[in-house]
C-alpha cells in the first residue's frame with residue numbers, strides 16, 4: 383500500500399504516514415455524515431412547522447459543519463472549498479459564506495521540515511545560501527508557509543511548500559472524482575452544460591496541480607508586475623528566479639499593512655478613500671484591460687504601504703484568472719448597454735460572450751433585463767438621495783423594516799416572477815468559472831472598500847473609469863465603433879423602410895392568408911400549464927419509484943426468509959436506492975409547490 387507522509391497540524395496532520403485506505407475511509411466517512419445530516423434536515427419537521435427562517439438556520443448549521451470537516455480533511459479540501467466559495471451559481475448563500483472563511487486557518491508545519499525542503503530544492507544548506515534565515519515562519523497558509531531571510535544583502539521571503547502535497551492530492555482527487563461522477567448522475571441540473579460536475583472537478587483539479595508548482599506562481603507574479611509597470615500605485619514583490627523551484631519561491635520582502643487593518647492604516651496617515659478607489663481601479667484595469675487578474679483578492683493577499691503616497695501590495699499569485707479579448711470586449715459592451723439602459727445591447731453582448739444561449743423564448747429574458755436595468759437605476763438614485771440626506775443631516779440612514787423588505791421582495795417577484803420561472807425552466811444562462819471569480823473579486827472588493835470608507839460605492843468609482851477605458855482602450859474603441867455602425871445601419875434601414883411600406887402591407891396580407899389556410903401555425907407558450915405538467919411528471923416519477931421500492935422490499939423479504947442472502951441484500955440495497963429517489967422526488971414536488979405559491983402570491 384503506498385504511504386504518504388503528511389505534516390502535523392489538524393486531523394490530516396496527526397500522522398507522519400497515511401495509507402490510501404485510511405485516507406479514503408476518512409473522506410467517505412465525512413461524505414456519508416454530510417449526506418445523513420442533510421437528509422435528516424430535509425425530513426425532520428421542527429416544532430411549529432418549517433419556515434424559511436428555520437430552513438436558512440439549518441443550512442447555516444450544516445454549512446458550518448461542512449467548513450469544519452473541510453478543515454479536518456486538510457489542504458486539498460480547503461483549496462477546493464476556497465474555489466467553491468466563489469460559486470454563487472452552484473451553492474446556497476449560507477455555504478458560500480462559510481466557505482469564504484476558509485482562509486488562513488491552517489496550522490504551520492515544523493520549521494525543520496521547511497529548512498530541509500529548501501536545502502533539498504536549492505542544493506545547499508540555508509546557512510550557506512543566506513546571511514540570515516528566520517526559523518520562525520512569518521505566515522502559514524494552506525499549501526505552504528513563509529519565512530524571512532537575508533540574501534546577498536537583500537531582505538527576501540521564501541514561500542516553502544508543505545511536503546507530500548502531490549501524493550495527498552493524488553489520493554484525494556481520485557475520491558473526489560468518484561463523488562463528482564455520482565453527482566453528475568443524480569443532480570437533476572447536471573444534464574448538458576447546466577451543471578457539469580465532472581467539468582467542475584476537472585477545473586478544480588487543474589487549479590490545484592497548478593498551485594503546487596511555485597514556478598508558475600512566480601511567472602504569474604512577473605506577468606502581473608509587467609502589466610502594472612506604468613502604475614506606481616501597485617507593487618508586486620520581485621522574483622529571485624535563481625532561488626525559485628516548484629516547491630520554494632524566493633521573492634523580495636515587501637512588508638505592508640493588510641488592507642482591512644483600518645487603525646494601522648490611519649496611523650500611517652494614508653488616504654483610505656483613495657486606497658479604496660485604487661483597489662477598484664486596479665481590478666477594472668486587470669479585468670477589462672489586461673485580461674489577467676488576481677482571482678483571490680481576500681484581505682490577506684492585499685496590503686498597503688506609504689510609498690508613492692500610498693500604494694497597494696499584492697501577494698499570492700497562485701490563482702489567476704484569464705479573460706479572452708472577445709469576452710473583455712463583451713464585458714465592455716455589457717457595461718455600455720447598462721450605461722445606456724438598453725436591454726437589447728446587454729443581451730446581445732451576453733450572447734456574443736456565450737453567457738446567454740438564445741432559446742426559443744427570449745421575451746422573458748428581455749423583460750427581466752429591462753426590469754433589472756430599471757431597478758438598478760432606481761437603486762442608484764435612492765443611494766444618491768440617501769447620501770445627499772446624510773450630508774444635510776449627519777448619521778442619516780434609511781433603514782427598511784423587515785416587513786417593508788418582505789413587501790418589496792413580494793412586489794418584485796410579482797412583477798417578474800413568471801419571467802424568472804420561464805428563465806429557470808429554459809436555463810439560457812451559462813456561467814463560466816472565470817465569471818464567478820470576477821463576481822467574487824468585486825464582492826470582496828466591495829467589502830474591502832466599505833471597510834476603508836463607509837460611503838464607498840463601487841458603481842460610482844467604476845462608472846467614470848470604465849467609460850475612460852471604453853474611450854481610450856483598444857477593445858473599448860472597438861465597442862464604440864461597432865455601436866456607431868449599428869446606429870447608422872438602423873437609421874439607413876429606417877430610411878429604406880419608408881419606401882418599403884406598400885411591400886410590407888402586401889407581406890402582412892400574405893401571412894394572414896396563410897394563417898387562414900392553415901399553412902402557418904402560431905405557437906403559444908402557456909407557462910402555467912408548463913409548470914403543471916412539470917409537477918405531474920415529478921409526481922408520476924416519484925410514484926413509479928414508490929412502486930419499484932415496494933415490490934423490491936417484498937421480493938427481498940421473501941428471498942431473505944428463504945435464506946437466499948446475497949440476492950436479498952442486493953434487493954434491499956436497490957430498495958434503498960429507490961427510497962432515496964422517492965425522497966428527492968418529494969423534495970422536488972415541494973419545491974415546485976413553493977415556487978407556485980410565490981408566483982401566485984399565495985405564500
Ligand SMILES: Nc1ncnc2c1ncn2[C@@H]1O[C@H](COP(=O)(O)OP(=O)(O)OP(=O)(O)O)[C@@H](O)[C@H]1O
Pocket residue numbers: 485486520521522523524525526527528539541619633634635636637638682683697698699700
Ligand atoms: N513578498 C512578501 N513580502 C512580505 N510578506 C509576504 C510576502 N509574500 C507573502 N507574504 C506574507 O505571507 C502571507 C502568506 O503569503 P501567500 O498568501 O502568498 O501564501 P499562500 O500559501 O499562497 O496563501 P493562501 O494560498 O492560503 O492564500 C501573506 O499574507 C503576507 O503576509
